[in-house]
Amino acid sequence: MNMIQAINSAMDIMMERDPDVIVMGEDVGYFGGVFRATAGLQAKHGKTRVFDTPITECGIIGVAVGMGAYGLRPVPEIQFADYIYPALDQLVSEAARLRYRSAGEFTSPITVRSPFGGGIFGGQTHSQSPEGLFTHMSGIKTVIPSTPYDAKGLLIAAIEDNDPTLFFEPKRIYNGPFDGYWDRPSQNWSKHPAGEVPTGYYKIELGKAKIVRAGEALTILAYGTMVHVCTAVVAEAGIDAEIVDLRTLVPLDIETIEASVKKTGRCMIVHEATRTSGFGAELSAIVQERCFYHLEAPIERVTGFDTPYPHSLEWAYFPGPVRIGEALKKIMKDA
Amino acid sequence: MASEHPRANLQPLTLHIPEPKFRPGDAVDFAEVDVPPAGEARRPDTADKASDFIDLAYTLVRVLDDDGNAVGPWDPKLSPDVLRRMLRSMALLRAFDERMFRAQRQGKTSFYMKALGEEAVAVAAAYALDYEDMCFPSYRQQGLLIARGWSLVDMMNQIYSNTADRLGGKQLPIMYSVKEAGFFSISGNLTTQYPQAVGWAMASAAKGDTRIAATWCGEGSTAEGDFHSALTFATVYRAPVIFNIVNNQWAISSFSGFAGAEATTFAARAVGYGIAGLRVDGNDALAVYAATEWAAERARTNQGPTLIEHFTYRAEGHSTSDDPGQYRSEGEPNAWPLGDPIKRLKDHLIAIGEWDEERHAAQDKELAEQVKAAQKEAEKNGILGHGLHQPLESLFDGVFEEMPWHLKEQRQQMLDEESASGRPWDIKA
Numbered sequence A: 001m002n003m004i005q006a007i008n009s010a011m012d013i014m015m016e017r018d019p020d021v022i023v024m025g026e027d028v029g030y031f032g033g034v035f036r037a038t039a040g041l042q043a044k045h046g047k048t049r050v051f052d053t054p055i056t057e058c059g060i061i062g063v064a065v066g067m068g069a070y071g072l073r074p075v076p077e078i079q080f081a082d083y084i085y086p087a088l089d090q091l092v093s094e095a096a097r098l099r100y101r102s103a104g105e106f107t108s109p110i111t112v113r114s115p116f117g118g119g120i121f122g123g124q125t126h127s128q129s130p131e132g133l134f135t136h137m138s139g140i141k142t143v144i145p146s147t148p149y150d151a152k153g154l155l156i157a158a159i160e161d162n163d164p165t166l167f168f169e170p171k172r173i174y175n176g177p178f179d180g181y182w183d184r185p186s187q188n189w190s191k192h193p194a195g196e197v198p199t200g201y202y203k204i205e206l207g208k209a210k211i212v213r214a215g216e217a218l219t220i221l222a223y224g225t226m227v228h229v230c231t232a233v234v235a236e237a238g239i240d241a242e243i244v245d246l247r248t249l250v251p252l253d254i255e256t257i258e259a260s261v262k263k264t265g266r267c268m269i270v271h272e273a274t275r276t277s278g279f280g281a282e283l284s285a286i287v288q289e290r291c292f293y294h295l296e297a298p299i300e301r302v303t304g305f306d307t308p309y310p311h312s313l314e315w316a317y318f319p320g321p322v323r324i325g326e327a328l329k330k331i332m333k334d335a
Numbered sequence B: 001m002a003s004e005h006p007r008a009n010l011q012p013l014t015l016h017i018p019e020p021k022f023r024p025g026d027a028v029d030f031a032e033v034d035v036p037p038a039g040e041a042r043r044p045d046t047a048d049k050a051s052d053f054i055d056l057a058y059t060l061v062r063v064l065d066d067d068g069n070a071v072g073p074w075d076p077k078l079s080p081d082v083l084r085r086m087l088r089s090m091a092l093l094r095a096f097d098e099r100m101f102r103a104q105r106q107g108k109t110s111f112y113m114k115a116l117g118e119e120a121v122a123v124a125a126a127y128a129l130d131y132e133d134m135c136f137p138s139y140r141q142q143g144l145l146i147a148r149g150w151s152l153v154d155m156m157n158q159i160y161s162n163t164a165d166r167l168g169g170k171q172l173p174i175m176y177s178v179k180e181a182g183f184f185s186i187s188g189n190l191t192t193q194y195p196q197a198v199g200w201a202m203a204s205a206a207k208g209d210t211r212i213a214a215t216w217c218g219e220g221s222t223a224e225g226d227f228h229s230a231l232t233f234a235t236v237y238r239a240p241v242i243f244n245i246v247n248n249q250w251a252i253s254s255f256s257g258f259a260g261a262e263a264t265t266f267a268a269r270a271v272g273y274g275i276a277g278l279r280v281d282g283n284d285a286l287a288v289y290a291a292t293e294w295a296a297e298r299a300r301t302n303q304g305p306t307l308i309e310h311f312t313y314r315a316e317g318h319s320t321s322d323d324p325g326q327y328r329s330e331g332e333p334n335a336w337p338l339g340d341p342i343k344r345l346k347d348h349l350i351a352i353g354e355w356d357e358e359r360h361a362a363q364d365k366e367l368a369e370q371v372k373a374a375q376k377e378a379e380k381n382g383i384l385g386h387g388l389h390q391p392l393e394s395l396f397d398g399v400f401e402e403m404p405w406h407l408k409e410q411r412q413q414m415l416d417e418e419s420a421s422g423r424p425w426d427i428k429a
């Protein structure tokens, strides 16, 4: 399965298992979503459980919060993460705080799916990575898969979770892993072990990172598309790096991070979102707080630049092999 | 509590989910679409109170009848010369769309969006506005630029993100920005331009200026919160602004019912705000012109905002990334009861003896040549498919007026890495 099919399968299974799970969003019904992630779900589960919505992101999330308060488990889609901003207030002031402010009388068991990230010539409004905005707000979980296998297991866990969860789907790797070289032929998931996805139910606990590649030389913390770019760069460089796929940013698996950095003594953080106040800043602070006496080199951050996503220069913006390679050089300088 | 099961005898509720009339494979019959005769709708004085002509938000202002005659009180009585120029702009827009759509398919750019079937909406409005008025368009009003005589080569440069792109390759293709032609920078985030147009209009009024603003969004976009904020501000401050809703029936795969069309018209959105509302035949260039002219006069005489719903049809896919065959009947575009806006204006000009088929065919040929020549010219500056046209460091220009230290540092880092990047991971290098 590719990642879109895995995500589709997760929703399908959860709708079969739980009549309270419903799917809603712009174009998700009859058409099955502009990325086809909800294809076939309406035909199978009916129009009142899978339906198109008006084009109003704050409406979609506000309504999902109300449905959740009733007892349903809505899985709303925001067509592109760039369009989540109109829904910001409903997400951060309402969904994220409902449990806290009502002392648990009301909760928001919603799972907001949204394709994010660049590398598809989407320009400024189809490329952004807004995860840092949400990790900054308490009460909302943030999940980012990097493989079809994880996407399905994590999405099932998110839908079962009783807290509001943002599920950001790295659209660059919907169809296959990506090594960061945009001018090389693209790969697809059928030749990748993580593309082998069981058709039935399974879940991957939220808050658990995955060691993609064990190593001794340094620790690379990454998520989403960047896991693949880092893996490719490390393989070509022949460096014994430990690559940790965070999988969920909130809650964060600090045990895995701490153990890895203490073992390797070096830490590099890679994400596509802009640098300043990005999630990398948080990771860097955590590593510094917990592993300072084990560090043999300053922590390195490789991120998107602090500019909007440029259409024609997107490959210069994207943290690709060149930038990651240079950071590797720097962090390993006195090894 | 009177009973243990207080709701036992009540009927279960049901949830209504709208459904379009036709899906792929269905035969199309638009008999249910209410098309009142041309010339029937009344034309209030522009000084009349909005509450005195609420009926106009529920009918369809039409000027051109089935025989190509201009009839009724809304006939703007344009000179044959203006009519021919309008026809020419609409045909040029169609030729431009056709060529750029193909350019995308040939891999020369990443994305394109056509306005096929709704050419009258932007073009006729542009003719009815002053060149000085500020337009806040959505992504399907390239007709404004074309009607305002803007350079096709300049538009294509933007589409190709090439060396001559005035936006420096930073913006998605078709998201033009031409301040000089009164064309506000387009956002990919739907309906954000609506409150901005109101703000521009309020500023113009506050300054005692004479210019007005006009803005456009699709019917699907009327669901966005920004739409409603804009209408509230406009009515409160009686802003000199024209709100255009392009009801082309489809918002990607969602039919207009998902924006509320089953319950009311889009023009009727105006009623609740106390704003003047008109619903016009969007495929009738004369009706669009007349409505815009009327709304502009209201704005210029401090009668405040007007909302115009243009009832039309999106004959092509949503964009080059869309396949409408997946969600709507193939027969729809041709069965659309309001016809083709270009043909209708052409027929009118022929009916009044000011045009003929031969001249029209010759003009189409000439316009195709004009577009082709413009494309050749633009391609001299490069196409997106041929790699990077902007200097790498320009990536950091325009975030702020003056570049702060952190951007300078990032720019330098990028340039250093690029120049050192033979084998970037080679630690000894």
Ligand SMILES: Cc1ncc(C[n+]2csc(CCOP(=O)(O)OP(=O)(O)O)c2C)c(N)n1
Pocket: A026, A055, A057, A079, A083, A086, B140, B188, B189, B190, B217, B218, B219, B220, B221, B222, B246, B248, B250, B251, B252, B314, B318
């Ligand atoms: C805030 C926001 N949400 C979603 C989108 C994705 N999107 C782009 S166009 C579109 C449909 C708009 O339909 P409509 O307003 O009817 O205009 P039309 O394309 O028919 O001209 C959607 C959902 C977006 N661009 N911005």
